[in-house]
Amino acid sequence: MKFVDEAHIDVAAGDGGNGCASFRHEKFKEFGGPDGGDGGRGGHVYALADAGLNTLVDFRYTRRFEAQRGEHGKGSDMFGVKGDDIVLRMPVGTIITDAETGALVCELLQPGEQVMIAKGGDGGFGNLHYKSSTNRAPRQKTPGWPGERKTLKLELKVLADVGLLGMPNAGKSTLIAAISNARPKIADYPFTTLHPNLGVVRVGPEKSFVVADVPGLIEGASEGAGLGHQFLRHLQRTRLLLHLVDAAPFDEAVDPVAQVRAIAAELKKFDPTLHEKPRWLVLNKVDMLPADEREKRIKDIVRRLRYKGPVFQISALTREGCELLVQKVFEHIHNVHRSEQPPAEIDPRFGAPQDD
Structure with a gap:
């Protein structure tokens, strides 16, 4: 296997789902009230230290990783499902830095260590979230928040005594x-x-x-x-x-x-x-x-x-x-x-x- 100790990757966490503005419509319930659910959270991106790996060759050819976005909220008090997280397995000893700012994101020093490197966006609020005693028929809703997007530099320093x-x-x-x-x-x-x-x-x-x-x-x-x-x-x-x-x-x-x-x-x-x-x-x-x-x-x-x-x-x-x-x-x-x-x-x- 070719030894690769440096790589650059793009990661994108999932966007949050949009909130829903909806009102209950049922027979014999003239004023059902708001029932729009919140959107689901976008998926996170994690880095996992895998003791079974010893190079970064997997990231030399696949360079973009995207987590799933959250589902939108729906009527009938239905909240959106959160997006699936993704886990990137890296060798123990990998240093992850932001390629644009040079800031250190994390160091994977222990086998099994897992660190979030891109946070998924929160879901937007549906109108059910705004219901109150003074606001009986809210029509407000908010879109989901975008997930983090980063260009990261991966650098491997082997752990040896x-x-x-x-x-x-x-x-x-x-x-x-x-x-x-x-x-x-x-x-x-x-x-x-x-x-x-x-x-x-x-x-x-x-x-x-x-x-x-x-x-x-x-x-x-x-x-x-x-x-x-x-x-x-x-x-x-x-x-x-x-x-x-x-x-x-x-x-x-x-x-x-x-x-x-x-x-x-x-x-x-x-x-x-x-x-x-x-x-x-x-x-x-x-x-x-x-x-x-x-x-x-x-x-x-x-x-x-x-x-x-x-x-x-x-x-x-x-x-x-x-x-x-x-x-x-x-x-x-x-x-x-x-x-x-x-x-x-x-x-x-x-x-x-x-x-x-």
Whole structure:
């Protein structure tokens, strides 16, 4: 399936039905009085977060969605039937904004979350609505109110705990295939990954996290070079970034330190807050280094980068060091998640809640 993470759609909620001006006409009832009913409400348009979807491709080809209008009121005290609502299913992580004003309409962050994005118009009043002790034969009626009409921009930001970034052919796809259930395309040429891949990493019973692999970045990505700039938004919701570096490039002219600095600069240009996220250095393909040179090469890269954070030496191909990396990542994600939770209220009858 083609990965689509942006779309524009037009939505139109249903108009309300018109009110009716009518008087009762029955045998032996000369002054039956008003009996015109109100019009029905127009249908609403809802957005529903569906965990079974992962792209916006359904909205690339069908772009207009209209809810049913409400029925008109009728005589004999008959009110109009409301119009049917419509529900648009979207992937979890979709951001909906007004395309004309740029105002945020909603964000779908939880599976099953449902939000009204266009309100149906209310039905008009029939003359029965205006009956009173001083107005015994009202002839007033009102038309139905129009439903909302909007042009909306849909933008998908995948919900992942960990994001993989690095130059093309750094081994990101190989790593996500080694540690998760994802099966991305892997080949020996750059830009094998053309769209984000999501994988669930199982650490133990009821212990897991989601990792996202985006297309490789190159220098100038924030200005449109390469492919990665199109998908950097998918890293904005992650709690941790793993910066994969090819520690044993085939071309000796390639400097891993320069590559790390180039990508860090692109992150800062794209979004300073993304640049400030926790970013761990993962030196990949260490199995390609001679055993007597490995430590010297690793220390040289870290020294030249002046990097003070966690450093991991792995081989995604042979899975060397991957288990330790997964354990440390899970511990970090778990600690961040706990720190984001509001403190539990303490019931004085039972004392403080017990830790997990």
